[in-house]
Amino acid sequence: MQEVAVQTPGGSYPIHIGPGRLDALTASVPADVTAIALVTNPVVGGLYGERVARALAASGKRVLRIELPDGEAHKDWSTLNLIFDALLENRLDRRCLLVALGGGVIGDMVGFAAAVYMRGVRFLQVPTTLLAQVDSSVGGKTAVNHPLGKNMVGAFYQPVGVEIDTDVLRTLPRREVAAGLAEVIKYGMILDADFFAWCEAHADALGALEPAAIAHAIARSCQLKAEVVGRDERESGERALLNFGHTFGHAIEAGLGYGAWLHGEAVGCGMIQAAELSARVAGLPRADVERVRALVRAIGCPELAPDLGAERWLSLMQVDKKTEGGQIRFVLLSAIGKSHTGPAPEAAVREVLAATCGKVDLAEAVAAHG
């Protein structure tokens, strides 16, 4: 088992990474908890719900099970309300513990519910997708989507811990593996050129979920994210770097309708677009743009962005939490492993859109990877 600590001004919590963690969850239940709400969806609940409920019940606490509908299309207010309905109907009090068992959609919604239920209760992250294990379960960004913009309503609210069971990745569909790897390679692009090169060399092993490679990728991703969050929990500066590729990616998700592309797929493609922009406005060498493109392709994410029309692209990208005074701020690379935020001339953005968008057949793009 590996451990990474996340240290924020409000306190610190551990991330445990290893096989078999689902059976060890009792130890993560604080002694003074009055009841536990295990929140999941039918897919993950069907695979792991019984086992996790049993592990949590070993703490001697009552375990209430809540199932939310599956998918990004349900990351919204009405689904969030289902959590509050169940908590209130079952009289869970301020000393309850919410447990998020699932991918980033479940984690983000349960975290947000925990932040506001009775003005704040504790929650534990048990991420079951690669994306959630390397990114969304760490750092306390919680939210639901709004039809006009991604994650637009939420809170910064840290969990009491993160329990990563690497065994559960065995049941993850291939497309979800690729989506998770997009956030893994992001850390190399923005923060760590050596890790980027390691990802290039191990792309096949990562895609095949080879245990040693995937364990290293998860631990290194969590370490890098924990360091950034520790220095800038509320995104007043450095944390925005973790948004590399997301100004483009979130526009794809909102523009096509949440769930049409997976978040990681949109980010993978968005990172190519952000690299193209970096070549035009931040001096990123053309050879590095091609390395970014080749690695996104190697992990199995789409390269070509959907043609939403330049005006719609620009208007969607305006609705970004990094926008200040109407000016879009992008995360840009000056080299692989070196990133900063800044504005970009609209003409350069239009040029990138013209160069990176086309008629995308996503099924074909995913199938091409095998």
Ligand SMILES: NC(=O)c1ccc[n+]([C@@H]2O[C@H](COP(=O)([O-])OP(=O)(O)OC[C@H]3O[C@@H](n4cnc5c(N)ncnc54)[C@H](O)[C@@H]3O)[C@@H](O)[C@H]2O)c1
């Ligand atoms: N809070 C953050 O810092 C942060 C970071 C990155 C992404 N996110 C958010 O995370 C979300 C995406 O998360 P995601 O990619 O995990 O998607 P997801 O939560 O929709 O999960 C993907 C699919 O995999 C299924 N699944 C989950 N675990 C499984 C398993 N072990 N075996 C089989 N199937 C399994 C789910 O039921 C779902 O159908 C987006 O909403 C994104 O905005 C948040």
Ligand SMILES: O=C(O)C(=O)C[C@@H](O)[C@H](O)[C@H](O)COP(=O)(O)O
């Ligand atoms: O943790 C962060 O900070 C990130 O930006 C991680 C991103 O991968 C993640 O998708 C996040 O939810 C995006 O945040 P948002 O503030 O742009 O909604």
Ligand SMILES: [Zn+2]
């Ligand atoms: Zn993301």
